[in-house]
Amino acid sequence: MGPQIVTTHEQPTSKPPLTSKVYDVADFAAAQELFHSNGWTDGLPVVPPTRPAVEACLQWAAMAPDQLLGVEPVREQPITAEKVAINAVMAGCLPMHFPVVATALHAMLQEEYLLHGVTSSTGGCAALIVINGPIRLEIGANATFNALGNSDRATSVVGRAVRLALINLMDVRPGGIDRSTLGHPGKFSYCLAEDEEDTTWEPLSVVRGLPLGASAVTVMAAMAPRQIMNEWTTDPKEILETFAAEMRANQLNYSIYGGNYAIIIPKQLREHIQAAGWKKRDIGEFLYERARVRRGDWATVGKGSVVRDRADRIHPALQSPDHLLVVAAGGPAGGFGAVIAPWMGSKTKAVTAAIGACVDCAPPNT
């Protein structure tokens, strides 16, 4: 649950060799056919991963090709920087995007994320990736218009790179490890940045324990966004009641069990909540109290057979207020917001990790 720090190697003085198998193809079109026919894509065209492009990613992040980003715990699959960089290039990443991809995968390989469970489940979630800190601005990651719709290069390629790495390094292909009944469109790419410049709230990464100014990613095994609308009040409680209602609906219609929920609050609604002096912690406490359902209410949505003798049991959507991930993002106009539910209660937990690729950063206290 706590933040993870990714340490990096010193800048290598000589270039260590890449060890991946090499294929020679006649041209760009032949490269596409090679990758599609081997099941190495998500269905879209890929950027051919050439040695110079992959080496540029590794050099940018100051990572050796064999640096371990983690080990997939169930099948003990080591995930190396070289292989992730190949998939990042395929997704369209430039070298500057690669540290974000590497850190996201490192975070997903932490035990509490339950990577095998979330990728093999019939539940069909995707990896939601929230970027915080200065790197958002360096790579141009979008936090405003169409925040959940992949409108920019950075968030599109980062999320896509993570999916391609899952497919190619962990065999998370539909019908293979990926047993999703439906899945959702976020599987292509489910990445956004937080609009830190246009909010008085602390960034998500800071709320989750990292220092202000550190670049970070937070990953969460997440269902599709459920959009809400309330343009007819300025009262934070009324605004948040709409979010709470959507969370309760998810509990009844999808999964009743509490876990990490993310809510995305765009500027229009955010400004009303901020003006009333509410912090992210206050939002978490309010929704902890309001987003909860009675087990017996399952009977109202056709699930009466599993209520049994526990009709009066109360299920909160959040196991504690700090399980809520509040993200300030979205276009400036519109009284909308989004609730993003966890894959399945608390079986998986969101993980926040610092991006440690900045070898030129001054050490603390200097």
Next chain:
Amino acid sequence: MTIRVLDPSNERHAADAQLAERAVSLRGKTVGFISNGKEGTKSYFKHLERMLREELGVADVVWRTKSNYSAPAEAEIVDEIKKWHAVVAGVGD
């Protein structure tokens, strides 16, 4: 113009594993069930136990349930497998 591209896959082959000896008959044997704990497994394994006992002469059926249906079975459960002659690791939904 030829493009030289790199293999994006893990390039690993499944570790060598040796299959346990196959049981020729289940008569008089012990069979273990490792359930993922989902609702649908209860009636499925109950029916399977009846079939194993009545039709195949299985002597004993041991039921174990994982604590998390999306995670591997606990080490204690895996350790128990060696006491059984056969195991059914059922995925039920």
